[in-house]
Amino acid sequence: MSPWKAAHPGDAFEDIDTPALVLDLDAFERNLARMTQALAGSKMRLRPHAKSHKCPDIALRQIQQGAIGICCQKVSEAARFVEAGVKDVLITNQIVGARKVAHAMDLAARATIGVLVDHPSQVAQFDHASQERKTTIDVYIEVDVGMGRCGVSSVQEVTDLAQQITAAPYLRFMGLQCYHGSAQHYREPEQRQAAIRQASDIAVTMRHALEKLGIKVERITGAGTGSVALERDSGVFNEVQSGSYVFMDADYAKNHQGPQDVQFEHALFVKTGVMSRPTADRAVVDAGLKASSVDSGLPVVWKKPGVHYTKASDEHGVLQTEQANDPALGDFVLLIPGHCDPTVNLYDELICYRAGKVEAVWPITARGAAL
Numbered sequence: 001m002s003p004w005k006a007a008h009p010g011d012a013f014e015d016i017d018t019p020a021l022v023l024d025l026d027a028f029e030r031n032l033a034r035m036t037q038a039l040a041g042s043k044m045r046l047r048p049h050a051k052s053h054k055c056p057d058i059a060l061r062q063i064q065q066g067a068i069g070i071c072c073q074k075v076s077e078a079a080r081f082v083e084a085g086v087k088d089v090l091i092t093n094q095i096v097g098a099r100k101v102a103h104a105m106d107l108a109a110r111a112t113i114g115v116l117v118d119h120p121s122q123v124a125q126f127d128h129a130s131q132e133r134k135t136t137i138d139v140y141i142e143v144d145v146g147m148g149r150c151g152v153s154s155v156q157e158v159t160d161l162a163q164q165i166t167a168a169p170y171l172r173f174m175g176l177q178c179y180h181g182s183a184q185h186y187r188e189p190e191q192r193q194a195a196i197r198q199a200s201d202i203a204v205t206m207r208h209a210l211e212k213l214g215i216k217v218e219r220i221t222g223a224g225t226g227s228v229a230l231e232r233d234s235g236v237f238n239e240v241q242s243g244s245y246v247f248m249d250a251d252y253a254k255n256h257q258g259p260q261d262v263q264f265e266h267a268l269f270v271k272t273g274v275m276s277r278p279t280a281d282r283a284v285v286d287a288g289l290k291a292s293s294v295d296s297g298l299p300v301v302w303k304k305p306g307v308h309y310t311k312a313s314d315e316h317g318v319l320q321t322e323q324a325n326d327p328a329l330g331d332f333v334l335l336i337p338g339h340c341d342p343t344v345n346l347y348d349e350l351i352c353y354r355a356g357k358v359e360a361v362w363p364i365t366a367r368g369a370a371l
Contacts, residue, residue, distance in 0.1 A: 002348075004017070005349075005361070006018075006020040006349070006351060007020065007351045007358045007361065008358065008361065009358050009359060009360055009361060010357065010358060011357065011358040012356060012357060012358075013353050013356045013357060013358065014332070014356075016271055016351055016353075016358065018271050018272050018273035018285075018286050018287070018332060019270055019271065019272045019273075019285075019286050019287040019291040020270070020271045020347075020351050021268070021269075021270060021271075021343070021344065021346075021347040021349070021350055021351065021364075022268075022269050022270070022271050022334070022350075022351045022352075022353055023247075023267055023268055023269075023350050023351065023352045023353070023362075024266075024267045024268075024269070024353065024354075025267075025352050025353065025354040025359055025360075026354055027265050027266065027267035028246060028247075028267040028352075030265065031245055031246050031247075031248070031264045031265060031267055032061065032062065032065050032246065033065075034245075034262060034263070034264060035048075035065075035228075035242065035245055035262070035264075036065050036066055038228065038229065038232065038262045039228075039232060039240065042232050043238050044223075044231070044232050044237065044238060044239065044240050045068045045219075045238060045239045045240065046062070046066060046067040046068065046239075046240050046242075047067060047068055047069050047070060047071055047088075047090060047221065047239055047240065047241055048062050048067055048070055048071065048240075048241065048242055048243050048245075048246070049070070049071040049072075049073075049092070049224075049241050049242065049243030050070040050071060050072050050077070050081060050243065050366070051071070051072060051073040051077065051243060051341055052243035052244050052246065052247060052340055052341050052344065053243070053246060053247065053344055053350075053364075054077065054080075054344055054345065054364050054365065054366035054367050054369070055344075055350055055362050055363070055364050055365065055366070056080065056081055056084030056085070056086065056363075056365050056366075057350075057360075057362040057363075058246060058362070059081055059084070059086055060084070060085065060086070062246070063086070068088060069086065069087065069088025069089055069090065069112070070086055070088070070089055070090075071089070071090045071091075071092045071241050071243070072089055072090070072091050072092070072366075073091070073092060073093050074091070074093065074369050074370060074371060075091060075095060075100050075103045075104050075107070075371060076103070076366075076369035076370065076371040077366045077369040078091050078104075078107055078113065079103070079107060079369070080365045080366040080369055081365075081366065082107050082110055082111045084365065086111065087111045087112060088111065088112040089107070089111060089112070089113055089114070090113075090114035090115075090138075090140070090221070090241075091104065091113065091114065091115050091116070092116060092177065092179070092241065093116060093150075094116055094117065094118060094119075094122060094142070094150055095115050095116075095122070095126075096122060096125075098125070098129075100371065101125045101126060101129045102129060103371075104126075104137065105126075105129045105130060105133055105135055105137065108130075108135050108136065108137040109133065109135050112138065113137055113138065114137070114138035114139070114140055114174060115137060115138070115139055115140070116139075116140050116141070116142040116150070116177050117139055117140070117141060117142065117161060117165070118141065118142045118150055118151050118152050118157075118161075119161075120160070120161065120164055123139070123161060123164045123165055123168065123171070124164075126139065126168075126171055127164075127168040127170070127171055130168070130169075130170035130171060131168075131169065131170055133170075134170065135170060136170045136171075136172055137170065137171060137172070138172050138174045139165050139171045139172065139173055139174065140174050140175055140176060140177045140219070140221065141158055141161050141162060141165075141173075141175075141176055141177065141206075142176075142177040142179075143158065143176050143177065143178050143202060143203065143206055145178045145179070145180050145198065145199035145202045145203065145222070146180050146182070146183070146195055146198055146199055146202075147179070147180050147181050147182050147183075148182075149181070151177070155205065155206060155209045158176075158206045158209060158210065159209055159210060159213060159215075162210050162213070162215050163213070163215070166215060173215065173216075174218050174219050175217045175218050175219035175220055175221065176203060176206055176207065176217060176219070176220050176221070177221055177222065178199055178202065178203045178220055178221070178222040178237070179221070179222035179223070179224065179241060180195055180196065180199045180222065180224075180227070181224060182195070183195035183196060183199070183224070183226065183227050184224040184225060184226030184227055184244075184252075185226060185251060185252075185254075185255065185296075186226075186255075187254060187255055187256055188256055189256060189257065189258025189260075189261065190258075192226060192227050192230060192255075192258070193230060193258070195227075196227050196230040196231060196234065197230075197234075199222070200231075200234040200235075200236040200237070203220050203222075203236050203237070204236055207220065207236075219238055219239050220236055220237050220238055220239070221237070221238075221239035221240075221241060222237055222239070222240075222241060223237055223239070223240040223241055223242060224241065224242050224243070224244070225242040225243065225244040225245040225248075225252060225264065226252060226255055226261075228240055228242050228245070228262055229260045229261055229262055230260070233260070243341070244340055244341070245262075245264045246267065247266075247267050247268035247340040247344075248264050248265060248266045248267060248268070248336075248340070249266075249268070249296070249336060249337050249338060249339055249340040249343075250296070250297060250298075250299060250300040250336045250337065250338045250339075251296035251297060251338055251339055252264075253266070253300070253336070266302070266336050268336075268337065268340055268343075268344075269302060269334040269335060269336060269337075270287050270291055270292050270299065270334070270335040270337060270343070271332055271333075271334055271335075271351075272285040272286055272287035272291065272317060272332060272333060272334075272335055273285060273286050273330065273331070273332045274319075274327050274328065274329055274330060274331045274332070274333070275329075276329070277324075277328065277329045280321075280324035281320060281321055281322070281324070282318060282319065282320065282321065283307075283318075283319040283321055283327055284316055284317065284318055284319070285309075285316075285317040285319060285333065286315065286316075286317070287299075287317045287335060288312045288313050288314050288315045288316045288317050289312050289313060289314050289315075290314055290315060290346060291315075291317070291343075291346060292312070292317075292335055292337045292338065292343050292346075293337060293338060293339045293341075293342035293343045293345075293346070294312055294338055294339075295338070295339050295342060296338040296339035297338040297339075298310070298311075298312060298338060299317075299335035299336055299337050299338055300335065300336045300338075301319065301333055301334070301335060301336075302333070302334040302335065302336050303334070304326075304327070304333055306321065306322035306323065307319055307320070307321050307322070307326070307327065307333065308320045309335060317335075319333070344364060344367070345364075345367055345368065347364055347367065348363065348364055348367060349361050349362065349363055349364060350362045350363075350364055
């Protein structure tokens with residue numbers, strides 16, 4: 001952690017040191033409200049994914065807006081949110097190994113914790129640990145609905161796992177994890193529609209097979225920012241795991257919007273300063289690879305037509321410019337990260353601003369939580 005703060009509450013926005021991760025509070029709050037409005041009147045529960053922000057201040061605001069809890073990707077990540085007062089966390093990853101299982105059970109003694117399984121040995125580990133502690137934990141079966149990552153793919157696997165879970169005295173079978181992450185970034189609305197239709201069909205097949213055995217499927221959870229309206233209207237899903245909607249990033253902006261899509265706006269930026277102006281058509285800023293993730297493409301310069309971020313090294317970002325004096329040496333620009341989740345993980349703090357002033361500085365408490 002730096003010995004200096006990039007900003008303090010009350011500072012002028014122009015005085016925020018660079019590079020810094022900044023949040024437009026007005027846009028952020030509008031995004032929260034739009035998600036609430038999008039789900040109003042439906043049976044969909046909101047369980048936003050906290051891997052996007054890793055920030056308890058944001059999670060607690062989402063819960064105040066009606067979210068029933070959050071998702072996390074790691075046990076150590078979940079621990080930071082439980083410590084901050086979040087009472088319901090679904091860990092959307094497979095947890096393997098006695099130490100990780102023990103940590104998850106520690107959390108289950110303090111909050112409602114859910115975990116995913118896609119193999120009998122995972123169920124057996126949680127069965128053993130939960131019986132030792134006499135502590136209940138929620139268990140979901142992950143189904144591969146088209147992403148080609150984790151998850152089972154056959155009815156037999158689902159029914160076998162569900163029977164194993166329901167036979168365990170301290171494991172509470174909750175339902176199915178049917179998240180299609182790849183579909184969030186299919187550019188055309190017709191592609192997203194087809195992918196979520198396929199995911200819904202698979203989920204229905206698995207649910208019916210379990211119900212024939214008398215096993216209740218309380219939740220079918222999934223859905224991301226790019227497809228939330230499709231899962232909402234599917235009649236199959238009843239829980240949303242969208243995360244990026246609070247921030248939005250340059251990759252999501254590449255999606256072509258359909259009439260049913262929920263419109264969110266950019267709220268998260270990297271503020272960066274021009275530290276060199278070597279030529280009339282080139283400026284160099286102090287935000288490079290260590291300031292903005294480029295796994296989903298280079299960041300995009302916000303509201304500066306004719307200025308393009310073209311190259312990144314560790315601590316340098318190269319801008320191609322059409323005018324020799326814009327931006328000038330010492331000016332700042334705002335960058336829309338290509339991918340918000342790993343960009344957030346590069347910073348200790350999120351500097352929140354409104355009306356040209358820093359209103360708050362929120363710690364990114366779960367940054368680096370990798371276990």
